[in-house]
Amino acid sequence: MAELASIGSYERGKGTGAAPSARPFWRIGYHTRVNLWGFAFVLPTLIFFAVFKYGPMLWAIALSFTSYDMVSAPQFVGLENYRTLLGDPIFRDTLVNTFVYIAGSTILLTASGLGLALAINTGIPGARHCMMVMFLTNLMPIIAVCLVWRLLLHPFGVVNQILQHFGFGRIDWLTDSATAMPAIIMVTVWRFAPYFMVVFLAALLALPDDYYEAAELDGAGPFRRFFHITLPLLMPTIFFVVVVSALLCARIFLMPFLITGGGPGNATRVLSMLIYETGFSYLKMGEAAAISVVLFAIMLVFTSLQMGLFSRSERIYV
Template identity: 50%
Template sequence: MSNGLPSVPVSLPQARTAARPFSLTYANRLRVAGFLFVLPALLHFALFKFYPMAQALLLSFFRYDLTSSPEFTGLGNYRALYENPLFHQALGVSAKYTLGVAIPEWFLALGLALLLNRAMPGRGLIRLAYFLPIAMSQIVVALVWKFLYHPHGLVNGLLATVGIGRINWLSEEATALPALIAIGVWRGVPLFAVVYLAGLQAIPRDYYEAASMDGAGPWQRFRWITLPLLRPTMLFVMVMSLLMAMKVFTNPLVMTEGGPNGSTRVLPYFIYETGFAFFRMGEAAAASSILFGLALLFTLVQFRLLRRGLA
């Protein structure tokens, strides 16, 4: 039995008669104990996750500026968002950013994990070099890259050596979002490579040896052993990479303030601005609800797709 309990036959007559009034049977006492262990976390989630979620949904039907009392507006906030070109722009920017970061991450992280899984001299040190940036603060990353993307910064300095002229990375509409996407990928690939690496190391060596003896080449071994056995890891990486990219906030705030012309105003930044700069809390809550709906949709679709793939 995998679960921690001895199976106690609760319904036996003597178990019932043995119980004194106001005392619990052994099995019930364990049930209560188990529930009590979980209770503090449940209460915390109720107060800081489920209640706020309900609150956000509710608030999205009100007009509220933090000072005067909330005023019911029905679908007014949703209509306002629907008619707000900035919201449409933010949706588009978020979609581009999320896919632009997540999809390259899936492939590059797997590639990097395969590279780091090979035997090579100094492997520990090389892995350390790749993994060290995972520990860096978001805010440090934002400041450093703002400096690198400076018109006279390192990126343009390096490009100048190959004869490419100066680009104002963060102040041109065409380059600001791609510049932020590049940072996201640069930061995410090592992180997800660690996860893939663990998945790769969990695959038993003898599978590969047996396949080699049957005459399978490197590609066939990858296709028929590595890929299928990495499926659970892939599901994890896909979901986490999308969720992480969806909630990006620090870089657009510190590096571009959503600009130029809103070209980097992702949805979380739009929500922050609407709520805490313009004090339209109801509208911000409506936008939050939509962002949550999207996150939920992404996750469910991926679970469906990958479950089917497993079967």
């Protein structure tokens, strides 16, 4: 009888067209739950970047408009720090040194990385073993690299003793303003060129063989194949290497700091060193933050230009 009563009540409800019970408001749909789980997995990374990257970046920008000595509270001074930098000859010389270092290192890193990759890609016996040996320089601690090269470039070091056998006199690599910056650039290329060699080698191995086979059938020599096939196809990789190497060189600090200390005089002082000295040696954190903002603006402009060229080259060659 209870079963019949329940069936009867069900039939009465069905006959009257009663609406089914609505889902409670606290129930979440499937797609919403998936999105919430994805956000929960990404949330630790977002917090990390907000606390340790973008937060300090915004704090540095705000600090550049203040006078702060790490003892008293920051005092707002407006654009006074930037006006001080414009009238500072040391800042102007350091800015020029930074541009020279970025330009020289970027050009040589790109050229040497491409040259090494082309040499490895020829398939000469033992080329891959040479690549492994050369890549070890990129794995060495940067402090060890700086200290070793400081000894090698000593006026009575190994480099000068080798050059004496070829008729060269003693060269003051690190104490002459004419050779100090080229020496720092040379050490930078020696340190980081194998990394970009691997990048170029990966790009070379991914190039299709059809173009080269068609060029050989047309009688094109190695130089024409390089300038008309290899180089245009490598343009996206070349722009990538230029952007990465320029950003790497823009924030370099340990090499000039440990090898020359910014000397002789102001010949090898770059903006990252000036930021450190202004902030922690002279306790002018406001001016140091202003210099860091200038360095950030330079890197941002350069990266934007390179990305524009990269996108245009991608439309042309792909």
